[in-house]
Amino acid sequence: MVNSLSVQITLEKPVTNADRTFYQLRKDIVEGVIPAGSKLSETELSTKYEVSRAVIREGINRLAACHLVERKANIGAKVVSLTPEGLIQLYQVREALEGMAARLAARHMSDEEVASLQGLLDSHFNKVKDAQLYYQEAGDVDFHYRIVTGSKNSHLISVLIDGLYHLVRMYRVQLGMAGPRVTTAFDEHRHIVNAIANRDEELAEMLMRRHILYSKNNIENKLSATPT
Amino acid sequence: MVNSLSVQITLEKPVTNADRTFYQLRKDIVEGVIPAGSKLSETELSTKYEVSRAVIREGINRLAACHLVERKANIGAKVVSLTPEGLIQLYQVREALEGMAARLAARHMSDEEVASLQGLLDSHFNKVKDAQLYYQEAGDVDFHYRIVTGSKNSHLISVLIDGLYHLVRMYRVQLGMAGPRVTTAFDEHRHIVNAIANRDEELAEMLMRRHILYSKNNIENKLSATPT
DNA sequence: TTAGTGGTTATTGTCGACAAAGTGGTGTTA
DNA sequence: TAACACCACTTTGTCGACAATAACCACTAA
Numbered sequence: 069m070v071n072s073l074s075v076q077i078t079l080e081k082p083v084t085n086a087d088r089t090f091y092q093l094r095k096d097i098v099e100g101v102i103p104a105g106s107k108l109s110e111t112e113l114s115t116k117y118e119v120s121r122a123v124i125r126e127g128i129n130r131l132a133a134c135h136l137v138e139r140k141a142n143i144g145a146k147v148v149s150l151t152p153e154g155l156i157q158l159y160q161v162r163e164a165l166e167g168m169a170a171r172l173a174a175r176h177m178s179d180e181e182v183a184s185l186q187g188l189l190d191s192h193f194n195k196v197k198d199a200q201l202y203y204q205e206a207g208d209v210d211f212h213y214r215i216v217t218g219s220k221n222s223h224l225i226s227v228l229i230d231g232l233y234h235l236v237r238m239y240r241v242q243l244g245m246a247g248p249r250v251t252t253a254f255d256e257h258r259h260i261v262n263a264i265a266n267r268d269e270e271l272a273e274m275l276m277r278r279h280i281l282y283s284k285n286n287i288e289n290k291l292s293a294t295p296t
Numbered sequence: 297m298v299n300s301l302s303v304q305i306t307l308e309k310p311v312t313n314a315d316r317t318f319y320q321l322r323k324d325i326v327e328g329v330i331p332a333g334s335k336l337s338e339t340e341l342s343t344k345y346e347v348s349r350a351v352i353r354e355g356i357n358r359l360a361a362c363h364l365v366e367r368k369a370n371i372g373a374k375v376v377s378l379t380p381e382g383l384i385q386l387y388q389v390r391e392a393l394e395g396m397a398a399r400l401a402a403r404h405m406s407d408e409e410v411a412s413l414q415g416l417l418d419s420h421f422n423k424v425k426d427a428q429l430y431y432q433e434a435g436d437v438d439f440h441y442r443i444v445t446g447s448k449n450s451h452l453i454s455v456l457i458d459g460l461y462h463l464v465r466m467y468r469v470q471l472g473m474a475g476p477r478v479t480t481a482f483d484e485h486r487h488i489v490n491a492i493a494n495r496d497e498e499l500a501e502m503l504m505r506r507h508i509l510y511s512k513n514n515i516e517n518k519l520s521a522t523p524t
Numbered sequence: 525t526t527a528g529t530g531g532t533t534a535t536t537g538t539c540g541a542c543a544a545a546g547t548g549g550t551g552t553t554a
Numbered sequence: 555t556a557a558c559a560c561c562a563c564t565t566t567g568t569c570g571a572c573a574a575t576a577a578c579c580a581c582t583a584a
Contacts, residue, residue: 083369084567110536120569122350125536126357133361135454141311142536142575157449164396164452168388221385223463224392226363227455235451312537338566348539353566370545370566 089119090127097136097147098238105149108137134231136238152291155239158232159284163277165228166212170276173218174264182265185214189261192254209233211257215276218264245290256282317347318355325364325375326466336365336373362459364466380519383467386460387512391505393456394440398488398504399497401446410493413442417489420482437461439485443504446492473518484510 082088093113096102108128114121128145131137139145177185192207216228256279263272310316321341324330336356342349356373359365367373376382405413420435444456484507491500 086567087369111534120567121536122568122570126354129354129357130361133358135451141315143577144536154450157451160396160400160449161393161451161455164392165389168392172388221388222382223363223385223389223460227389227459231455232451314537339564348537349566350538350540371547372565 085119086123086126089117089123090130092117093124093127093131094134094136094234097131098234098241100238100241102147104147104238104242106147108145108147110144134234136234150239150242152243152288155236155243155287155291156284158236158239159280159287162228162232162236163280163284165224165232166216166280167273167277169216169219169221169224169228170260170264171219171269171273172221172224173215174267174269174272176220177218177264181214181218182261185211185218185261186265188214189254189258192257208253208257215260215264243291245287253279253283313347314351314354317345317351318358320345321355321359322362322364322462325359326462326469328466328469330375332375332466332470333377334375336375338372362462364462378467378470380471380516383464383471383515383519384512386464386467387508387515390456390460390464391508391512393452393460394444394508395501395505397444397447397449397452397456398492399447399501400449400452401443402492402495402497402500404448405446405492409442409446410489413439413446413489414493416442417482417486420485436481436485443488443492471519473515481507481511 080087080091082091093102102108110121110124110128113124117124128137128139132139132145135148137145137147188210192211195207213229213233216225219225256275260272260275260279263275308315308319310319321330330336338349338352338356341352345352356365356367360367360373363376365373365375416438420439423435440461441457444453447453484503488500488503488507491503
C-alpha cells in the first residue's frame with residue numbers, strides 16, 4: 069500500500085543483464101545522478117557498471133527510444149538538455165493522453181477497480197492531513213497510474229508509463245519542482261474519480277484535462293517566477 | 297508534390313549500417329514482406345541482410361521500441377500479431393493526440409503554412425475527381441502529417457510520426473483496408489483546415505477528433521462485416 | 525594573427541566467437 | 555500409457571577485438 073509507487077515502476081522485472089543495466093541507467097539519469105547534458109561514453113560506462121560495451125550500447129539505444137538521451141551517429145549520446153518549453157509540451161501531450169485515459173477508464177474500469185481507487189483516495193486523504201509532501205510525490209503518481217491502466221488501452225499505457233512519465237519525473241527533478249498544489253489537486257482527484265464512478269466519460273475526460281492543465285499553468289508560473 | 301509522401305517517411309536519412317537495416321526491416325514488416333506473427337531469427341536475418349548479428353539485434357531492439365515486434369528475453373522476437381481491438385485502441389490514441397495536434401496547429405502554424413495546407417487540399421480536390429484511390433493513401437497521410445508537424449510539439453510529433461503511424465500502416469496492410477471514405481473524408485479535411493485558418497482551437501480539435509472517430513467507426517463496421 | 529591542413533588520438537560502429545538459456549526429443553519408470 | 559528426467563541442439567545474451575569515423579592539436583602559410 070505504502071510502496072505501491074515502487075511496485076508500479078518495478079513492475080517490469082529485469083531478466084537479463086542488459087535489462088538491469090538499462091533500468092539502472094534510466095534511474096540514474098532521471099534522478100540526476102548522471103547530470104543533464106552530460107555525455108554518455110560507452111567505454112566509461114562499461115567500466116563503471118561492470119558490463120560489456122554491447123550491454124551499455126543496448127541500454128543507451130533504449131534510452132534514446134524513450135527520448136531520455138539524444139544519440140548522434142559516430143558522435144555519441146547526451147542526456148537530453150531540458151527546456152521549460154519542453155516541459156510545457158510534455159504536459160500538452162499528457163493532457164491529451166490522460167484525458168482519453170480517464171474517458172476510457174470510465175468506460176472500462178470494473179466496479180471493484182473503481183472501489184479500490186476510491187479507497188486509495190481515502191487513504192491519501194488521511195495522509196494529506198499529516199505529511200503533505202508525501203502525498204504529492206507518491207500519491208499523485210499512483211493516482212494517475214491507476215487511471216491510465218484502467219483505460220485498458222495498451223498503447224496508451226505504454227506511451228505514458230514507459231515513456232512520458234519518466235521524462236516528466238526527470239524534468240521535475242532537474243527543474244527542482246518538488247510537490248506543489250497538494251490540497252487542491254486532491255479535490256480534483258476526488259472529482260475525477262466521482263465522474264468515473266458515475267461512468268460519465270465526457271466529464272471524466274474534461275476534469276482530467278483541466279487537472280493537468282492546472283498543473284501546467286502552475287509550472288509555468290513557477291518557471292517565470294524563477295528565471296534561472 | 298506527388299512524392300511528398302515518400303519525402304516525409306524518408307525524412308530520416310540513414311547514416312550508419314544499423315540505420316539502413318532498421319529502416320529496411322521496418323519497411324518489410326510494415327508492408328507484410330515479413331508476415332505478422334513470424335519469428336525474427338537473428339542469425340537468419342543477419343545472413344539475409346548481409347550484416348552482423350549485432351546490427352540485426354539493434355534493429356530488432358528499435359523495432360521493439362516502436363511496438364512493431366515483441367521481444368521476449370532468451371526466446372526471441374516476433375512480429376506483433378494484430379487484433380481488431382488493437383487497431384481500435386490505436387485509433388483512440390490517435391483521436392487524443394491528433395485532436396491536440398489540431399488545437400496546437402491552430403495556435404502555432406504560420407499563415408504561410410496554413411496557406412500551403414489549403415493549397416494542398418486544393419490539389420487533392422482535383423485528384424479526387426480523377427483517381428480517388430490515390431487520394432486516400434497518400435493524401436490522407438500527407439494531410440495528417442502536416443497538421444501534426446504544425447503543432448510544433450516535438451513529443452507529439454515523434455510519438456505519431458515515428459511510432460503510431462507505422463503501426464497504423466501495418467495494421468491497415470495486414471487487415472487489408474485500402475482506401476475507404478474518400479469524398480466525405482475530404483470534406484472533413486476542408487473543415488478542419490478552415491477551423492485552423494480561423495485560429496479556432498476548440499473547433500479544430502473537435503473536428504479532428506470527429507474525423508478520426510468516423511474513421512474508427514468505419515473500420516469497426518468493416519471488421520464486423522468480414523469476420524475472417 | 526588567423527585560416528587552413530595534416531596527422532594523431534579517442535570514440536563509436538561492426539564483427540566473429542564464446543557463454544548461457546531455452547527447446548525438443550529420447551528413454552526410463554511408475 | 556503418461557509423466558518425468560536427462561541430454562543434445564538451437565537460439566539468444568555477452569564479450570573482446572578490429573575497422574571506421576570524428577574530434578583535437580600542432581604546424582604551415584598568407
